[in-house]
Amino acid sequence: MSNLLIYKRTKKYIRLKYTIAWYVGILFFFILYFSGIVPVYIFFRKKYLKQYLTFVLMYHRIDNVKTDRDITVSIKNFENQMKYLRQNYDVISLDTLLSRHKQNHIKQIDEIAVTFDDGFKDNFTNAFPILRKYDIPASIFVATNFIDKNEGLSREDIFLMKKRNIAFGSHTRTHNVLSETDKNSALEEIRGSKKILEEILQDDVRYFAYPYGKRELDFNDDSMRIVKEAGYSAAFSTNNGCITNNSDIFALERLGVRDFPMFVFKVRISGIFENKWIHILWKYLGV
Known part of the structure; x- marks a missing residue:
């Protein structure tokens, strides 16, 4: 059997496995939502367990053109999501979130913060008007080499949004995988992007998001040490979960948002999914 044929069959198998996992996942969410389990769980968590959670959401692109399907949310879905957040959560900035985290703030309502990675132009053209409409603070982590490029934010976009309740953080210069980058290059990626953004914003850049963002896979302890030494106050990963008192301030969890139905x-x-038994079931299903 030729290598090309093996490759095609392997690719077909992976695509089939992904498709099956997608539909199993959607079915699982459907059952949780429409069975009434979720509202009962939320009521029990808040009323009897007195547990209130802090989430950071991670977006990339907001557009109706699905060029990058895995990282793009439609404009309509994004607006529905922001409306839902405004009605049901304490939507806060990263500054507020991290200040409360440091002080071990006692929550009275679930908290949520909104972030974007990469710095795509549609963050300005499509997301920004919706964020303003619902008075949602947000932070955008920008890979600075893409500023003023075709699909990237311009300097003018960044400066205008900064004046309208949008904060900015660094996402390196070229979006390299830091765990695969030598120390000197990693220093330039992390420090250089901070310097460029601070020149544009005329303000301190305090937060960093790791490209790709999986701990030990895409960044490691060396990466975290460089980020800390570069003068950042906190850094964000793409590891799923809510932020707790045990979260590492230089590897904070986020939830990636895709173009799922609203019930998902x-x-x-x-x-x-922060419940241990539901989490185990979710992992068992492999979705």
């Missing part, structure tokens, strides 16, 4: 979004930020 509601289930995902309900906190039900």
Whole structure:
């Protein structure tokens, strides 16, 4: 059997496995939502367990053109999500979130913060008007080499949004995998991007997001040490979960948002997957 044929069959198998996992996942969310399990769980968590959660959401692109399907949320879905957040959560900035985290703030309502990675132009053209409409603070982590490029934010976009309740953080210069980058290059990626953004914003850049963002896979202890030494106050990963008192301030968890149906979004930020038994079942299903 030729290598090309093996490759094609392997690719077909992976695509089939992904498709099956997708539909199993959607079915699982459907059952959780429409069975009434989720609202009962939320009521029990808040009323009897007195547990209130803190989530950071991670977006990339907001557009109706699905060029990058895995990282793009439609404009309509994004607006519905922001409306839901405004009505049901304490939507806060990263500054507020991290200040409360440092002080071990006692929550009275679930908290949520909104972030974007990479710095795509549609963050300004499509997301920004919706964020303003619902008075949602947000932070955008920018890979600075893409500023003023075709699909990237311009300097003018960044400066205008900064004046309108949008904060900015660094996402390196070229979006390299830091765990695969030598020390000197990593220093330039992390420090250089901070310097460029601070020149544009005329303000301190305090937060960093790791490209790709899986701990030990895409960044490691050396990466975290460089980020800390570069003068950042906190850094964000793409590891799923809510932020707790045990979270590492230089590897904070986030939830990636995709273009799922609204009921999936509601289930995902309900906190039900922070329950140990639901989490085990989710992993067992392999979705």
